[in-house]
Amino acid sequence: MSMEKFTVLRAVAAPLLLPNVDTDRIIRIERCAGVPRERQGEYMLEAMRFHADRSENADCIFNKAGYREAKILLAGENFGCGSSRENAVWALAGWGLRCVIAPSFGDIFFGNCFQNGLLPIRLPLATVERLAAAAGANAHSAVLEVDLERQQITTAAGEHIAFEVEPLRRRMLLEGQDEIGITLQREADIAAFQARDRLARPWIYDDAGVA
Amino acid sequence: MASPANSGRIAGKTLFDRLWEQHVVAELGAGISLLHVDRHIVIDLHSPEFRLLRERGLRVRNPEMTFCVADHVVSSAPGRTGGNAQWSETHLRDLREGSRAFGIRLFDVNHRNQGIAHVVGPELGITQPGMLLLVGDSHTSTHGGLGALAFGIGASEGVHVLATQTIVQRRSKRMRISFEGERRPGVDAKDLILYAIGKLGTAAGTGHAVEFAGSAIRSLDVEQRLTLCNLSIEMGAKFGMIAPDDKVAAYLHGRPHAPQEAHWDAAVRYWGTLRTDDDALFEREECIDVRDIGPQVTWGTSPQDVIAVDGLIPDPEQAGDGERRRAMRAALDYMGLAAGKPIAGTPVDWVFIGSCTNSRISDLRAAAAVIRGRKVAPGVRAWVVPGSQAVRREAEGEGLDRLFRDAGFEWREPGCSMCVGANGEMVGPGERCVSTSNRNFVGRQGPGARTHLASPAMAAAAAIAGVITDVRRQGRS
DSSP, X not given: OOOOOOSEEEEEEEEEOOTTOBHHHHSOXXXXXXXXXXXXXXXXXXXXXXXXXXXBOTTSGGGSTTTTTOOEEEEOTTBTBSOOOTHHHHHHHHHTOOEEEESOBOHHHHHHHHTTXXXXXXXXXXXXXXXXXHHHHOTTTTEXXXXXXXXXXXXXXXXXXXXXXXXXXXXXXXXXXXXHHHHHTTHHHHHHHHHHHHHHOHHHHOOOOOO | OOOXXXXXXXXXXXXXXXXXXXXXXXXXETTEEEEEOSEEEEEGGGTHHHHHHHHTTOOOSOGGGEEEEOOSSBOOSTTOOSBOSTTHHHHHHHHHHXXXXXXXXXXXXXXXXXXXXXXXXXXXXXXXXXXXXXXXXXXXXXXXXXXXXXXXXXXXXXXXXXXXXXXXXXXXXXXXXXXXXXXXXXXXXXXXXXXXXXXXXXXXXXXXXXXXXSHHXXXXXXXXXXXXXXXXXXXXXXXXXXXOOHHHHHHHTTOTTSOXXXXXXXXXXXXXXOSOOTTOOOSEEEEEEGGGOOOEEEOSSSTTOEEETTSBOOOGGGOSSHXXXXXHHHHHHHHTOOTTSBSTTOBOSEEEEOTTTSOSHHHHXXXXXXXXXXXXXXXXXXXXXXXXXXXXXXHHHTTHHHHHHHHTOEEOOSSSGGGTOTTSOOOOTTOEEEESSSOXXXXXXXXXXXXXXXXXXXXXHHHHHSBOOOGGGTTOO
8 A cells, every 4th residue: 555656757658549448448357356466567458459369469559669668648538437446557557657647537547546656637638639649759759747746747848738636635646645544543533423423323333234 | 495585595405415514524625525434345356455454454443334245256157156267266265354354244155145236235225325335346326326425446445444434535516417207118227327328428427426316217216226326437427326215215114234113213304304405506417308218229339339229320420520430430340330220130149137237126027028938049148147146036936037047048146247257257259248237348248249238128138039129129118
């Protein structure tokens, strides 16, 4: 659960502007269930990166020279929709990504990213398309600098693009903080809530049902 | 009720506002709250969370509010004793160990209460109106059909819930979808929600909590409401909900984990307060005329790729923007379908009746009503996987198992099975399956598998005809 800090990232961005890339597609269920977490990066977007005989698909951006080292993904609308599997984040991070920039994200995926030090950034579709066009031209123009402290992206051409991250989640990433550790310090609040709620809704606390 | 004297005051509350506010343990700033979790169901796929908890020296804060269920990795083969995938036993072992170490109730493989978490929760009365209920599965939105605040969480959040009985969440925007009018024959809740997803899009509810309302929703039975809310996540909304009414109270009364008699009246009174005020405001409102809706079937690789069964497969060249055109072409290519052709008449290899969407007793009855006396078409493999042991017992008590078997269906053991293949049960590459499940994503039912989502009646009709067919032409309405 310990998290790597995220401060400034300077890396190649790989463009993949397909809409509605679901988490089933990011990592298949049998990889979630049957492959150790540390190795799930090998199976990221498996059907896209590999042919049925496991040979590499040369047309896939992740297999092209210069983009194999990408740490940033420029994605399409509704990226990470569907299943709640956190394995999708583990697979992306395991492959080497630390930041995903998209016009919109699946809600559960978006939350899961922050738990693992993967920064999801929402930008307007036109902006993502512009970044993707530059990134797709060559791996040199694909380099972006993502500065979380200043909430600013700087392109290879020197353009600055502002982005926003919720303050609480931003601090978690910057300091590598862990949500459980923070909440455990609120034990008194939790106990007080339950004591109060027990009077209002006793049946919630008094489930005598058979096992 | 808002009176004119109130007109200068702030707008009333929505059902979602009430559910949210009642669970706030602490405000963390910028719209983020720490919420109390009333019930947490740990499914087999999430069993590694117990190890993570132990590695950190933490305990389960409220084991009495937690349940463990074996559903995803278990085999559905008749006579099964465990899983059938190579990873099944690891997950089942970890689930049993976690349950034992922390004193959590477990519905193990052949326990009388075993089944899919989203079937078992409501049918045992574990799920109740007003509860905040979490499962590490996106279809947890199902439980909103009873008026619960229920959503799917990831693994890290799962450990957080085990350790603290709370969850950190940003408050969603509010959205209401009203379904008005009377359903046409052959149309059920699955058709209503698939139609809505097709109309509004797979991301329409992203960032929103969706309340389903209107005369067509009030007329739905409780199990149909669960089906409807189950698919909320397929329009991007991790919360879907329906205000609880007398039908919900009648459904829950006497169930093993429902409020006991001493608390019953107070609980029902409280449930009656869980509603949206007439003057409440939503960030987004949509209204759907149910009279427009016929039986639905998906043609592509997203639940939004859906048409009426008597419709034509859409043509990507007619689509507005280039990105959508490319996505549609890729979907048709994957599905092996030609634009402009009728979807009806497409030959099928598989029919799967099951999943947390459509595996309850009313679903099996609807499928059985289509079959009577007829046989599964040659070359089609048709499975019925009941959602729980209780559903299985009830169906067998009614003779539905014999009816399905006599028609050539396989009658199997409860679990998630071929909806997602986490137990290794998959549709083969290039094979076509009409499925009552919830996702037609690329590879969802197996690498290269082609999924068409439909209602239980439509799935049964396809099994008999051997092709995608309009259930209304099968002599039943």
